[in-house]
Amino acid sequence: MSLLDFRKVERRFAVKRSLGDVIANRPPVYLHAVRGVDLNVRQGEILGIVGESGCGKSTLARIGVGLQPSSAGEVLFNGQRIDGPDYDGRLQMVFQDPYSSLNPRMTIGAQLEEVIAHYRRDIPAKERKQQVLRVLDEVNLVAETALKFPHALSGGQRQRVSIARALCANPQVLFADEPVSALDASVQAQIINLMKSLNRDKGLTIVFISHDMNVVRYLCDRVAVMYLGEIVELQDSADLFASPRHPYTQALIAAVPDVRRTQSLREPITGEIPDPFAILPGCRFATRCRFAEADCQKAQPMQPVAKGGVVRCWKADRNHS
8 A cells, every 4th residue: 555655756956057147048957856756655664765875865755754845746645745844743754964953952852842742732741751751762762861962872872862753753654864874883783673673563664765785675675776866676675686677776786795795796887977967868877887779868668577666777678687
């Protein structure tokens, strides 16, 4: 069952015009960060979104949670269009840097109580502190954490607080925007396992954004691969890692260090990244793809693959290995 739907979603950012541009009456130039994304998030799943830095992952997440408007297309939650921030708290986000997303002048308890007061008006004021302690326990933090300020916590503890703050709103969908990329490896594992337990025990739907393929492989049920603002492949996690269909997905997986791999890595990605300001009709990966042919310059609609997956490559039914 689909809980959240992105339909032909686009996001364009206008580039600042110089005085010369204004005088010459040159048309504005736009950076196309997200390009016609169709994506559904199923209830109760963990959906991974992966890709290189700058591919549009975070922008898509901000559109999904209502922090940024789309330039075209629409986002539907339970069949209803989202226009702006979700004031009911059903969609929440955990950011990459927990320190900058927490108020340094407020205790952790006060920040969590503020969220409860705003979103959970069914909870009386006298019960908010107990609710704070319950949520802190859910993310494996001791009760004394409520009395501390953000600077007194470690990076992993601050990220747990960020997750707790999102949970205080009792969300149905949690967007996690690279929540472990700034943490040590051991702390990363704790946060990842916490995400997995929240999904398993609370049925929380999670959209997990990352560029770490190993983390995504362990955590996610399905994986969407983004390249220059487009979804180029979407498959169940096991199928995607066992049989990636798009050349870009294959390159991402081949680049993951693996001590068990006896054969040499596949050829690295070469070629030039296309102009991000240009709108090209064909495959945007064609300038870097070793399988590119003349037909790759034509429009590339999504092609269905086994088990309900899709891939933006007309050669997807061929063996690219």
